[in-house]
Amino acid sequence: MRHLVTLDDLSNYEIEQIFRLAAGMQSQLDTWAGICRSKLLATLFYEPSTRTRLSFESAMERLNGGTLGFADPGATSTTKGETLADTARMVTNYADIIVVRHNLAGSARVMAKYANIPVINGGDGSHTHPTQALTDLYTIIRRKEKVEGLSVGICGDLRYGRAAHSFALSVARFGGKLVHIAPEGLQMPPWVLTRLDQIHGQKPIEVETFQEVIDTLDVIYVNRLQEERLPPTVDIQEVRGSYLLNSAVMKNAKPDSMIMHPLPRVNELSYELDDDPRAAYFEQSANAVPIRMALISSLMGLEQLILTQPPQRVISKSVDQCQNTNCITNHETYLDLERETFNGTAKVNVCAYCGTLDE
Numbered sequence: 001m002r003h004l005v006t007l008d009d010l011s012n013y014e015i016e017q018i019f020r021l022a023a024g025m026q027s028q029l030d031t032w033a034g035i036c037r038s039k040l041l042a043t044l045f046y047e048p049s050t051r052t053r054l055s056f057e058s059a060m061e062r063l064n065g066g067t068l069g070f071a072d073p074g075a076t077s078t079t080k081g082e083t084l085a086d087t088a089r090m091v092t093n094y095a096d097i098i099v100v101r102h103n104l105a106g107s108a109r110v111m112a113k114y115a116n117i118p119v120i121n122g123g124d125g126s127h128t129h130p131t132q133a134l135t136d137l138y139t140i141i142r143r144k145e146k147v148e149g150l151s152v153g154i155c156g157d158l159r160y161g162r163a164a165h166s167f168a169l170s171v172a173r174f175g176g177k178l179v180h181i182a183p184e185g186l187q188m189p190p191w192v193l194t195r196l197d198q199i200h201g202q203k204p205i206e207v208e209t210f211q212e213v214i215d216t217l218d219v220i221y222v223n224r225l226q227e228e229r230l231p232p233t234v235d236i237q238e239v240r241g242s243y244l245l246n247s248a249v250m251k252n253a254k255p256d257s258m259i260m261h262p263l264p265r266v267n268e269l270s271y272e273l274d275d276d277p278r279a280a281y282f283e284q285s286a287n288a289v290p291i292r293m294a295l296i297s298s299l300m301g302l303e304q305l306i307l308t309q310p311p312q313r314v315i316s317k318s319v320d321q322c323q324n325t326n327c328i329t330n331h332e333t334y335l336d337l338e339r340e341t342f343n344g345t346a347k348v349n350v351c352a353y354c355g356t357l358d359e
């Protein structure tokens with residue numbers, strides 16, 4: 001059974017195959033339209049969503065499959081204390097594939113452990129958002145033909161933004177050069193920086209403002225401030241509005257650069273850029289549908305030769321509690337504690353659920 005919990009679940013070859021299938025589906029939908037007939041996608045959304053849920057539903061219905069699920073966990077047995085494990089076991093009997101979004105890191109991994117059907121992570125807390133990263137890479141490749149060698153600036157709340165984490169790791173995997181632009185206190189967390197360094201051999205340039213690097217960037221990827229995830233130690237008033245991409249900043253950017261944003265935007269990306277030919281954010285949200293169509297059909301095994309060999313992972317049992325209070329293992333206590341080991345230039349141990357580094 002293949003799942004997409006993080007992008008570590010796919011090889012680069014498989015990602016390229018998914019992009020190929022998505023491009024085919026995008027240009028000639030009729031060829032694939034019936035592929036999910038009589039199949040059901042369960043959308044389990046414990047956190048708010050517009051694009052992710054609707055584009056998954058649109059993807060499934062365009063393949064003639066059906067959808068069921070919830071967008072308000074308050075109306076489900078979660079309020080009675082039902083665990084993710086039991087919900088996963090239940091939904092296995094009601095659907096053929098699951099997409100789950102949850103406020104706790106590692107939650108999609110729990111679903112994947114207990115469901116007997118493929119599980120896709122639609123965003124787990126401030127950890128990862130792998131399907132957004134696939135959409136992002138696909139959008140870059142459609143405009144620029146490749147990621148390798150591009151200078152990719154990721155700006156904003158890099159600490160708590162899950163889309164930023166998955167995007168950075170996937171850009172590095174495909175040979176893009178990262179520049180991180182973040183206000184003090186909102187820089188990329190150590191677990192992402194360690195992976196970039198140990199697995200991809202990359203130490204990103206880190207600056208605080210656009211002005212320092214804007215003229216060097218091929219891709220400018222903006223993220224909103226994740227206000228709902230900020231701990232009380234961060235002064236929201238101080239960081240709110242501390243970064244803004246607008247026409248004045250873009251005057252100094254390359255004429256063929258591209259502006260990206262996972263959306264929703266709040267006040268970090270000016271509306272005055274919407275008609276700039278470099279703006280690619282609405283294209284990005286449109287590309288979410290063919291990417292999710294390709295993913296659903298590949299994970300359900302309806303398209304052969306897309307998913308070949310799962311990447312090898314080194315997982316072992318652990319007795320130590322994860323240090324991340326937002327990790328699912330600190331909330332659902334029946335879970336086995338597990339760690340994953342990477343062998344880069346140094347041996348790195350992380351929580352297998354949320355990626356947090358062992359202390």
Ligand code: NCD
Nearest residue numbers: 051052123163224262263264
């Ligand atoms: C992102 C998310 O939910 O992580 N949105 C999305 O899925 N396109 C980004 C965000 O909320 O900032």
